[in-house]
Structures are given as C-alpha cells and as structure tokens.
Amino acid sequence: MWMHNGGIGGWNAGVKRRLVLDVGERWFGGVQGSTDSEWAFALFLDSLEKMGYDPDDEVLQEKGFGHSVLRKAILKTIERVNGYIRALPEDVRRGNEGDTRSLLNFAVADGHSVVCTRYVSSKTDEAASLFFSSGTSWREQGGSATPAGAKDYRMERRDKGADIVLVASEPLTFERGSANTENWVTVPTNSTLTIHNQTVLIHPIVDEFYSPSPSLKRSAKFAATKGQSTTNAVKAAGQMGLSRENSVEGLRAEMGRLGGV
Numbered sequence: 001m002w003m004h005n006g007g008i009g010g011w012n013a014g015v016k017r018r019l020v021l022d023v024g025e026r027w028f029g030g031v032q033g034s035t036d037s038e039w040a041f042a043l044f045l046d047s048l049e050k051m052g053y054d055p056d057d058e059v060l061q062e063k064g065f066g067h068s069v070l071r072k073a074i075l076k077t078i079e080r081v082n083g084y085i086r087a088l089p090e091d092v093r094r095g096n097e098g099d100t101r102s103l104l105n106f107a108v109a110d111g112h113s114v115v116c117t118r119y120v121s122s123k124t125d126e127a128a129s130l131f132f133s134s135g136t137s138w139r140e141q142g143g144s145a146t147p148a149g150a151k152d153y154r155m156e157r158r159d160k161g162a163d164i165v166l167v168a169s170e171p172l173t174f175e176r177g178s179a180n181t182e183n184w185v186t187v188p189t190n191s192t193l194t195i196h197n198q199t200v201l202i203h204p205i206v207d208e209f210y211s212p213s214p215s216l217k218r219s220a221k222f223a224a225t226k227g228q229s230t231t232n233a234v235k236a237a238g239q240m241g242l243s244r245e246n247s248v249e250g251l252r253a254e255m256g257r258l259g260g261v
Contacts, residue, residue: 002044004037005169006103006128007226009121010085011036013092013099018084019043040077044108047076064112067196071115074106074192075205082121082207103128103226107167114195116167118187123209126218128228130187131171134162134200155183162198170229189218 008015019039020028026049027042045055051073053065065073085093085100093100104119105128120127135155153172155164166172171184187193187202190210194201204210220230 001107001109002037002041003107004040005105006228008036008040008081008104009100009102010088010093011099013095014088015081015084018087019081022046022080022084024049040081040104040106043080044073044077044106047080048073051076061110064110067113067115067194070108070110070113071192071194071203074108074115074117077106078104078117078119078205079207085121101125101222103223103228105130105169112196114165114167114193116187116193116195117191117205118193119190119205120223121209122218122222123211124219125222126220126230127189128223128226129169129230130167130193131169131184132165132167132187132193132195132200133171133183133185134165135183136163138164138166162200165195165200167193167195 008019016036016039023039023042023046027045030045031038031042048055048065048069051069053060053069053073081102081104085102088100100121102119102121104117104121106119107114107116109115116130118127118130133155135157136159137156138153139156141152141154155166188204190205190207192203192205194203204212218230223230
C-alpha cells in the first residue's frame with residue numbers, strides 16, 4: 001500500500017518526463033493515471049527492484065520485505081526525485097522557483113512494517129505536518145465538550161506495549177490544547193517514521209536539505225500555499241525536544257514526564 005500527501009516539485013516543468021523515462025517498462029505499464037503520486041509509487045517499486053528485491057516475489061510478499069529495506073527504497077525514491085529536479089535547466093528552475101520544491105509525505109506498508117516520511121526539498125521551509133500516537137487501545141470518550149453528534153477518542157496505554165500506532169497529518173482529536181493532544185508526537189521535518197511490531201523509530205533524512213539544528217526556524221508559507229498544514233498542533237510535542245532517533249520507549253518516557261501517559 002502506498003500513500004502520498006504533497007506534491008513533486010517541477011512536475012510539469014520537465015520532472016514528470018524525466019521520471020517516466022527513468023522507470024522500468026515493468027512499472028511504466030502499471031500506471032493507470034497521470035498524477036505525481038501514482039508515478040512516485042512506480043518509482044518506489046523501480047527503486048526496490050534495482051536494490052535487488054522483486055516487488056512481485058510471493059515469498060517476500062508473505063513474509064515482508066523488512067522495514068530497513070522499505071526505508072532504504074523510500075529514501076532512494078526521494079533521492080531520485082531530487083535528481084530529476086536538479087537536472088532541469090537553470091532557467092527553468094529559476095522561472096519555477098516555488099514549484100521546484102517538493103512536499104513528500106510518503107507512506108508505504110507491506111503488511112508487516114510501515115515506513116512514512118515527512119519531507120520538503122528545502123533548507124528554509126517546513127514540511128507538511130505529520131503526527132503519530134501509540135498505545136494499547138483507541139477508545140471513545142464521553143462528555144459534552146465535543147460538537148453535537150460527534151465522537152471524540154483518546155489513546156490509552158495499559159502497559160508498556162504499543163499494540164496500536166496511528167499516523168495522521170493532524171491529531172485525531174476535537175479539542176486542540178486539551179489533554180487529548182498530549183497523546184500525539186510530532187514527526188520532525190525531513191525524517192522517516194518506521195513502525196515494526198511494537199517499535200516506532202524516527203530517523204533523520206540526511207541530504208542537502210538536512211539541518212542538524214533543532215532550533216532552526218523554518219517557514220510555513222510554502223506548505224500553506226499548497227494547502228498543507230505545518231502547524232505544531234501539539235504543544236507538548238514541541239516541548240519534548242525529541243531527538244530524531246528514538247524508540248517508542250524513549251518517547252513514552254518523555255510523554256509520561258509531560259503527563260501524557
């Protein structure tokens with residue numbers, strides 16, 4: 001399963017043509033439409049195959065490709081997209097300055113692992129928002145604070161396990177700033193989120209757009225013009241000062257300190 005939230009920069013300025021020509025015939029014929037998201041999936045499958053893993057292998061489909069393989073393939077997909085943009089003539093890139101930046105919030109699942117990205121091909125802009133919440137149950141909450149007829153939910157943790165991991169562009173709660181939002185953790189810009197068994201890992205995407213500084217202030221303007229939110233809706237998550245490489249245990253410990261457990 002594949003998901004893409006955002007857009008590939010310079011898509012109609014020459015990037016689509018370069019991507020289509022670079023994808024193997026096997027995956028070229030499988031694309032039914034013309035959206036950048038469909039072609040990004042074809043590029044991912046092509047990258048997976050070039051790494052030596054056949055996406056149609058029945059054994060791998062049954063047992064899974066492995067979260068590290070999926071993560072490497074999705075990073076290769078981003079790298080190739082950036083390469084097509086760099087290959088555009090300089091006058092084209094200058095003339096389409098805003099359009100050559102990509103918002104690449106990808107997600108891929110093979111039935112055993114999930115790998116997500118929160119990415120923007122810019123050193124100064126913020127990526128589209130991405131959050132996750134983990135626990136043992138996702139329960140409906142009562143009370144009169146929710147809109148009429150609506151239902152509100154909350155992640156609960158009965159033990160140290162993480163039977164459920166939810167990933168969303170925005171926290172799935174009605175009340176911003178309430179205790180419910182403390183269940184949600186912000187995925188840092190230009191990072192991958194890996195979910196496998198009861199483990200959640202965050203890794204930085206280290207490339208030309210990576211910044212090791214946690215205090216770097218990025219602009220939300222670009223994503224907003226593309227209809228994407230970058231707002232850190234979870235104040236608690238912003239206060240955590242999370243490193244980009246944490247297990248779910250480390251995240252839970254920090255959330256417990258903030259009263260989120």
